[in-house]
Amino acid sequence: xxxxxxxxxxxxxxxxxxxxxxxxxxxxxxxxxxxxxxxxxxxxxxxxxxxxxxxxxxxxxxxxxxxxxxxxxxxxxxxxxxxxxxxxxxxxxxxxxxxxxxxxxxxxxxxxxxxxxxxxxxxxxxxxxxxxxxxxxxxxxxxxxxxxxxxxxxxxxxxxxxxxxxxxxxxxxxxxxxxxxxxxxxxxxxxxxxxxxxxxxxxxxxxxxxxxxxxxxxxxxxxxxxxxxxxxxxxxxxxxxxxxxxxxxxxxxxxxxxxxxxxxxxxxxxxxxxxxxxxxxxxxxxxxxxxxxxxxxxxxxxxxxxxxxxxxxxxxxxxxxxxxxxxxxxxxxxxxxxxxxxxxxxxxxxxxxxxxxxxxxxxxxxxxxxxxxxxxxxxxxxxxxxxxxxxxxxxxxxxxxxxxxxxxxxxxxxxxxxxxxxxxxxxxxxxxxxxxxxxxxxxxxxxxxxxxxxxxxxxxxxxxxxxxxxxxxxxx
Amino acid sequence: xxxxxxxxxxxxxxxxxxxxxxxxxxxxxxxxxxxxxxxxxxxxxxxxxxxxxxxxxxxxxxxxxxxxxxxxxxxxxxxxxxxxxxxxxxxxxxxxxxxxxxxxxxxxxxxxxxxxxxxxxxxxxxxxxxxxxxxxxxxxxxxxxxxxxxxxxxxxxxxxxxxxxxxxxxxxxxxxxxxxxxxxxxxxxxxxxxxxxxxxxxxxxxxxxxxxxxxxxxxxxxxxxxxxxxxxxxxxxxxxxxxxxxxxxxxxxxxxxxxxxxxxxxxxxxxxxxxxxxxxxxxxxxxxxxxxxxxxxxxxxxxxxxxxxxxxxxxxxxxxxxxxxxxxxxxxxxxxxxxxxxxxxxxxxxxxxxxxxxxxxxxxxxxxxxxxxxxxxxxxxxxxxxxxxxxxxxxxxxxxxxxxxxxxxxxxxxxxxxxxxxxxxxxxxxxxxxxxxxxxxxxxxxxxxxxxxxxxxxxxxxxxxxxxxxxxxxxx
Numbered sequence: 001x002x003x004x005x006x007x008x009x010x011x012x013x014x015x016x017x018x019x020x021x022x023x024x025x026x027x028x029x030x031x032x033x034x035x036x037x038x039x040x041x042x043x044x045x046x047x048x049x050x051x052x053x054x055x056x057x058x059x060x061x062x063x064x065x066x067x068x069x070x071x072x073x074x075x076x077x078x079x080x081x082x083x084x085x086x087x088x089x090x091x092x093x094x095x096x097x098x099x100x101x102x103x104x105x106x107x108x109x110x111x112x113x114x115x116x117x118x119x120x121x122x123x124x125x126x127x128x129x130x131x132x133x134x135x136x137x138x139x140x141x142x143x144x145x146x147x148x149x150x151x152x153x154x155x156x157x158x159x160x161x162x163x164x165x166x167x168x169x170x171x172x173x174x175x176x177x178x179x180x181x182x183x184x185x186x187x188x189x190x191x192x193x194x195x196x197x198x199x200x201x202x203x204x205x206x207x208x209x210x211x212x213x214x215x216x217x218x219x220x221x222x223x224x225x226x227x228x229x230x231x232x233x234x235x236x237x238x239x240x241x242x243x244x245x246x247x248x249x250x251x252x253x254x255x256x257x258x259x260x261x262x263x264x265x266x267x268x269x270x271x272x273x274x275x276x277x278x279x280x281x282x283x284x285x286x287x288x289x290x291x292x293x294x295x296x297x298x299x300x301x302x303x304x305x306x307x308x309x310x311x312x313x314x315x316x317x318x319x320x321x322x323x324x325x326x327x328x329x330x331x332x333x334x335x336x337x338x339x340x341x342x343x344x345x346x347x348x349x350x351x352x353x354x355x356x357x358x359x360x361x362x363x364x365x366x367x368x369x370x371x372x373x374x375x376x377x378x379x380x381x382x383x384x385x386x387x388x389x390x391x392x393x394x395x396x397x398x399x400x401x402x403x404x405x406x407x408x409x410x411x412x413x414x415x416x417x418x419x420x421x422x423x424x425x426x427x428x429x430x431x432x433x434x435x436x437x438x439x440x441x442x443x444x445x446x447x448x449x450x451x452x453x454x455x456x457x458x459x460x461x462x463x464x465x466x467x468x469x470x471x472x473x474x475x476x
Numbered sequence: 477x478x479x480x481x482x483x484x485x486x487x488x489x490x491x492x493x494x495x496x497x498x499x500x501x502x503x504x505x506x507x508x509x510x511x512x513x514x515x516x517x518x519x520x521x522x523x524x525x526x527x528x529x530x531x532x533x534x535x536x537x538x539x540x541x542x543x544x545x546x547x548x549x550x551x552x553x554x555x556x557x558x559x560x561x562x563x564x565x566x567x568x569x570x571x572x573x574x575x576x577x578x579x580x581x582x583x584x585x586x587x588x589x590x591x592x593x594x595x596x597x598x599x600x601x602x603x604x605x606x607x608x609x610x611x612x613x614x615x616x617x618x619x620x621x622x623x624x625x626x627x628x629x630x631x632x633x634x635x636x637x638x639x640x641x642x643x644x645x646x647x648x649x650x651x652x653x654x655x656x657x658x659x660x661x662x663x664x665x666x667x668x669x670x671x672x673x674x675x676x677x678x679x680x681x682x683x684x685x686x687x688x689x690x691x692x693x694x695x696x697x698x699x700x701x702x703x704x705x706x707x708x709x710x711x712x713x714x715x716x717x718x719x720x721x722x723x724x725x726x727x728x729x730x731x732x733x734x735x736x737x738x739x740x741x742x743x744x745x746x747x748x749x750x751x752x753x754x755x756x757x758x759x760x761x762x763x764x765x766x767x768x769x770x771x772x773x774x775x776x777x778x779x780x781x782x783x784x785x786x787x788x789x790x791x792x793x794x795x796x797x798x799x800x801x802x803x804x805x806x807x808x809x810x811x812x813x814x815x816x817x818x819x820x821x822x823x824x825x826x827x828x829x830x831x832x833x834x835x836x837x838x839x840x841x842x843x844x845x846x847x848x849x850x851x852x853x854x855x856x857x858x859x860x861x862x863x864x865x866x867x868x869x870x871x872x873x874x875x876x877x878x879x880x881x882x883x884x885x886x887x888x889x890x891x892x893x894x895x896x897x898x899x900x901x902x903x904x905x906x907x908x909x910x911x912x913x914x915x916x917x918x919x920x921x922x923x924x925x926x927x928x929x930x931x932x933x934x935x936x937x938x939x940x941x942x943x944x945x946x947x948x949x950x951x952x
Contacts, residue, residue: 185878434910437929453913454697459661
């Protein structure tokens, strides 16, 4: 049971019947049967290399303390905000301190939306009874210009909205209340199946003469945290209701279809601001012209600290490069850590990075993004042809001792996908970690540093460093 | 990117550049290449069966609310305590409400240790300066009989203790300060490598004439939560220091080797109490004499609510049977949910269950224990021969869509291991879930309901129900 307990104590262990949680005795994880393997000697060298990276991360990792600063000291950093600029300065300083070969900024014009002071929602009953509920403006929404009070019509799909007669919609709030499909194993899939309501709800409702859109928050959690997020620009305001507020509104609507909702939001869009991607490089020792990018997005929503979204991706990307150097490796290909600006509401950072890559006639082998939180690593999703996917999947046995061997086709990341059209890397790769808790806090006031676990975070940095090590050594 | 967004909205999506976290687009997880597979028809039936179990768990699961009651209303339930009896009553009532064929108790005499009122530790400096530090008594420790003040000698192994001269140890506290090996990927392995200090520290120190043992808490976290846990009975008291307290004591000892520590604990062992395992059965429809056990331990340490240790295992075990019935299955073999008493400090429940199994001449196919928390499922550890392990591993493709396909040899569970000697099941199986956070809260005041995520918990119950479905259908 306790493999490391010396024999002289074995009898004591038997007598003791120690508490021995199931997790305890995974002392030696046997590797799953390997698919067609790389030559044995390469395996051993690579195996030892990955072990060094994980040791460095677990024993001397710097992601966690970097994240502490980014979240607790800088905090919410929406594109165009002063804190977004502080984050740029922090990113640059952190990379310079890590001793990368080159650290520089890429200029990006970004939208500047602000939430404003007032943000209030109330269900108003027949006798004027007011029930305050938790709401927040969706990113990019117009303000209400004072109190906006109207009736409410609930829908669960755009089809349902389409089939409503004009008088059922005109002059009202359209209340989009289709919940997450909780039966889906991957919360990201449930998000994909519901987020059209948030993205397009206001624009579609405006076409029917509605005065505003109220959208059930994008989560399976039942709580009072509204989830913000970007929406397509519209002439009418869009707000998210917490799932508790949405359930309450739905219930009261059934009893009193004539009830009204009063929304007051002072959000507005200001002129675009100049901002930056932050780029750090380790120059390749053999093929310096071939580039491997690893990144996260530096901007965050404004309700909390952007811890899991996407502070973790930023610190992990910096850490991946630091780990490679600290472990004594000289990557054959050039590795770039990129902190992308404006992923949340415009993706202008990623677009500009891809444009400059083409303008500078760069050769990109692969790009990795971490934008799914800092939870326990599971694997990588690839946008690549079958041969490339197979090549990367061959490395699964090397990653299996660390539990990060789930390599499949799938979405990579908003910031790196523009590279496909401009410089066509062989693979766009999304770092994949446990996601069951992600959408509980995504885009809410709850996305704070305390939600991040140090080991899970550092394991993620090491996982990405490991993949970069292999990509750099073998190419694609 | 957003696979479910209708085409008419696709252009809007492009314009919008929605926030699309990496987790989002795992819409369709492609199965890994299957090992030697079961016949295709069986696969499809089994595949659909597992899908039903997971749907039921995710959409109508009852684990979470059951756990809420067990932790928030009953709370800490150490063997022999009134709450332990309340937990027995709750377990029986919950199983009866779930409509199992048979629900009964097995009588078990259990030790009854109580922490007592006072629990205090102080570092005492030269000038009488006192620094209060976070301590807690180890389970089964004797009290200090008032204030116990003595010098401190720090060691990192039993070997180091052995090599100390008598005068360095006699009349002092031995301070065991070997930390977790953070480089190990599995926290359980790090626990296994350090817990001998907690288990045997006091007994070994007593042999050398020490007056007490102070043990660094069993965790890699750096915080002020001391971790309790059982220790081998000793003539001198044993106490855990929080890792912060341990680091502080170690640092101050270097500066002032003559400092003293003052410990005051009123814990004591009372006479054994009568308690119970709680057993619920669904009788097999084809082979009712063949038994598959699934269980967790009902007792918990007393510092918090026993949420992850092991309330989650208890509710998941009950839920596994409920899911099978709710999904409309009639298991071919008899399935038993067992809530074992006294796992934490005696394992008397598991021992008695195994003894009765032999006495009643029962035939046991397999036993599963969930005692590693209620985090995201990863797979199962088996204590079984190679042929049996291979047979179970063949089911991995069926479990892969749910991410619970990591099937390997490893430790099963304290409560079910006694079955090996008495009725020799073909497999003893430990339910394995993500463990990175487990030892942050294990045996501390932090093991509370709010640490449990509903989806992760319900996914675990479905995972165990799935394995039981397969074990029942195919046998071993």
